[in-house]
Amino acid sequence: MSVAILVFVIAVVAVGINFFLARKAHQSSASALETAQDILAMGDVTPPTLHPKIDLDRCIGSGACVAACPETEVIGLVSGKAKLINPLACIGHGACLEACPVEAITLVYGTESRGVELPEIGPTFETNQPGIYIAGELGGMGLIRNAVTQGRQAAANIVASGRRGNASAFDAIVVGAGPAGISATLELMRSGMNVELLEREVYGGTIAHYPRAKVIMTGTVVIPVYGTLKKKTMVREDLLDLWNDIRSQTKLPVKEGELVESITRGPDGFWHVRSTSGLRAAANVVLALGRRGAPKKLEVPGEDLGHVYYRLLEPSEFRGKHVVVVGGGNSAVESALLLASDGGCASVSLSYRRAELARVRKENKVQIERAIAERRVTALLPSEVKSIEAKRVVLSLDGKLGAIAADAVIVQIGGTSPTDLLATFGVRTVTKYGEY
Numbered sequence: 336m337s338v339a340i341l342v343f344v345i346a347v348v349a350v351g352i353n354f355f356l357a358r359k360a361h362q363s364s365a366s367a368l369e370t371a372q373d374i375l376a377m378g379d380v381t382p383p384t385l386h387p388k389i390d391l392d393r394c395i396g397s398g399a400c401v402a403a404c405p406e407t408e409v410i411g412l413v414s415g416k417a418k419l420i421n422p423l424a425c426i427g428h429g430a431c432l433e434a435c436p437v438e439a440i441t442l443v444y445g446t447e448s449r450g451v452e453l454p455e456i457g458p459t460f461e462t463n464q465p466g467i468y469i470a471g472e473l474g475g476m477g478l479i480r481n482a483v484t485q486g487r488q489a490a491a492n493i494v495a496s497g498r499r500g501n502a503s504a505f506d507a508i509v510v511g512a513g514p515a516g517i518s519a520t521l522e523l524m525r526s527g528m529n530v531e532l533l534e535r536e537v538y539g540g541t542i543a544h545y546p547r548a549k550v551i552m553t554g555t556v557v558i559p560v561y562g563t564l565k566k567k568t569m570v571r572e573d574l575l576d577l578w579n580d581i582r583s584q585t586k587l588p589v590k591e592g593e594l595v596e597s598i599t600r601g602p603d604g605f606w607h608v609r610s611t612s613g614l615r616a617a618a619n620v621v622l623a624l625g626r627r628g629a630p631k632k633l634e635v636p637g638e639d640l641g642h643v644y645y646r647l648l649e650p651s652e653f654r655g656k657h658v659v660v661v662g663g664g665n666s667a668v669e670s671a672l673l674l675a676s677d678g679g680c681a682s683v684s685l686s687y688r689r690a691e692l693a694r695v696r697k698e699n700k701v702q703i704e705r706a707i708a709e710r711r712v713t714a715l716l717p718s719e720v721k722s723i724e725a726k727r728v729v730l731s732l733d734g735k736l737g738a739i740a741a742d743a744v745i746v747q748i749g750g751t752s753p754t755d756l757l758a759t760f761g762v763r764t765v766t767k768y769g770e771y
Contacts, residue, residue, distance in 0.1 A: 338606035357437040364514045382419070385427035388418050388769060393439035403434035423662075423665070427478045443477055444767035451475070452754055455763040460572060462762045466606055466619045467598075469762075471515025473624045473753055483556050483594050486518030486623060490559075493619045494526045504605045504616035505529050510730070512589050513540020516623030517769055521559035521585060531617075533593040533610055536646070539578045540625065544699055560585050598760045624753045631749045633661065637723030643744045647673065654679040656742035659728050661720055663687035668699045671726065675711040684713040684739055686720060686730060712766060 387400070387410065396415040404410050411420045413666070417439070417722055419425065432440045452477050460468045470489040471482035491509055500506045509520045512534035523530040556564045561581050569577070581587065584601035592641040593610040598620060601607040607618040630645035632638055647670040658680050660671045667685065674683045685703070692700060718732040728741040754764050 354760045371562065382422035382425050382446075384425065384472070384478075384769075385429070385444060386422060386425040387419055387431050387440045388443045389419065390439045390441075390651045391416050393437050395437055395439075397436055399434040399436055400431035400440060403430040404428065405430060421696075427475075427481065436442050441771065443771050445769055447769045450766035450768040452752070452766045453763050454754065454757055455765045459492040460485060461492065462757075464600075464761055466496075467760070467762060468493065468519075468621045469617065469623075469633055470519060470621060470625050471511070471513060471623045471627050473511075473622055477769075480556050482513065482623075483518040483558060486520075486621070487522045487557070487559055489515075489621055490519040490526075491521035493523065493621070494528065496619070498618040500529060500605065500616070500618045504603070504618060505531055506617065507619040507621060508533065508606075508608050508615060508617040509621040510542060510595050510608070511623035511625070512538045512591070513623060513625065516540070516621065517581065517587065518559060519621045519623060520587060521561065521581070521591075524585065524588075526562050530588065531615065532587060532589040533595060533608075534589060535594040536591070537648075538582065538589050538591055539575055551702055567743065575656035595756070598756070600760070622753075622757075626753065630746070631751060633720055633723075633748070635722050637718055638726065638746075640723060642725075642742060643723060643746065645746050646744055647747075650674050650677045651679070652740040653743055655681055657682045657684075657740040658745065659684045659686055659715075659739060659741040660745045660747065662747035662749075663689060663692050663694065664747065664749070665695050665699055667696050668692060668703045669747075671712050671748060672699070672702055672706060675706050681742075683711065684715055684741075686715040686718045686728070688717055688719050690717045692716075 338655050341431055342765055364434060389400075396412055396417065396418045398412055398417075400410050400417050401480050409419065409421050409425045410417055410439070412418070414419065417431075427442070429442055434443055444453060454462060454469050454473065456469050457464055460470050460474070462469060468489045470485035474485065475626065477566070483494070490531055492509075498506075506528035507523050507530045509516045509530060509532045516532060516534070520530055520532045546592055558564060558581065561584065564577070566573075582589065590612070593612055595608060596612050599609075601616060605615065605618055606620050608615045608617060608620060631647075636768045637643075650673050653674060658674055660667050660674070660683065662668075663685075671685045674680050685707075692703065695703070703712065707714045715732055718730045720730045722729045723741070723744055724738075726740065726742065727738045728744060729736070729738045731737075757764060
């Protein structure tokens with residue numbers, strides 16, 4: 336075959352591929368516009384992690400980014416141009432950046448109108464405080480593959496730094512037993528360092544709180560000590576099984592229920608980490624925390640009772656009970672739906688301070704409205720919880736005081752930023768406004 340013919344064949348194939356991608360993307364243009372309008376109605380929405388910023392002057396509307404995105408309806412074509420139509424669903428894969436044929440996409444944090452506050456870290460993942468490292472979601476990387484990689488790299492940099500503990504101080508303490516924390520701990524163990532992993536809730540991090548059978552993107556991931564994971568997608572249960580297998584096989588030194596309350600530099604030069612069980616010293620600290628921080632509380636009488644929860648793990652735990660979910664965001668709505676469909680509850684009620692659920696995704700809104708219409712969920716809108724008692728919740732509903740049966744209360748009204756903790760020991764933060 337002559338060179339000219341070969342070039343012609345390649346050109347024809349390239350045109351065919353681009354036509355296919357463009358046709359596929361344009362077919363969903365109407366759906367993309369509908370999704371964009373639905374998200375716009377929720378108000379000023381800021382993507383929670385690294386996300387694409389599209390230069391409309393350079394974009395040619397090829398649809399390659401739409402086809403490359405592993406998530407559903409994150410990017411779409413609107414009026415012939417690529418648009419981030421669902422910022423809430425973007426988790427920073429970056430596949431769109433690589434797929435764009437004209438380099439019209441950059442990955443950024445925050446938007447021009449609403450910034451995202453992130454810790455200031457260097458290329459080794461070390462902060463301005465020597466010996467304090469940050470990896471994973473707290474640093475802006477929410478994707479599991481990226482978090483595992485960052486945890487491993489941060490730990491390797493600790494090993495290279497030469498900072499070590501002694502008989503009374505750990506070489507390193509890792510805070511947060513999610514993907515980044517697990518990876519960092521394993522890498523430190525592989526290097527023979529004396530390390531301890533602290534988790535304020537349950538081993539596995541935020542993944543343990545995902546709805547059952549939720550699909551999680553992973554891809555090829557190198558897990559220190561354990562080996563290489565090559566599955567592109569997993570459901571929540573698969574990943575939890577993986578974490579548990581890692582814990583069993585590697586004897587991971589994890590302690591659950593350890594809420595870190597403060598970190599201070601001691602007179603001995605080590606970092607002193609105070610948690611709910613006491614004080615520990617370490618030469619290095621890896622913060623592998625989630626960005627949601629500690630869950631916000633209602634600050635009402637009775638909130639300290641044993642039947643008040645801030646996470647929904649398994650709906651079966653609430654079988655036969657009257658449950659009140661408090662909150663109006665996606666987490667609260669998804670919990671109410673899960674309880675109404677799988678929990679076998681005596682009743683499920685949703686309390687929210689506003690008259691409508693304006694800040695939830697379209698799919699969630701459709702499902703919760705259907706559940707309310709079918710009386711599987713009772714909508715208490717607008718309402719405000721005044722107190723929690725042993726078997727009931729006292730609330731103001733439409734301005735009138737009343738009570739509703741409640742064997743369990745699930746509060747999901749957001750979380751406090753972990754950057755508050757960083758400020759107490761001098762870690763600098765920076766606010767990103769649509770920039771990397």
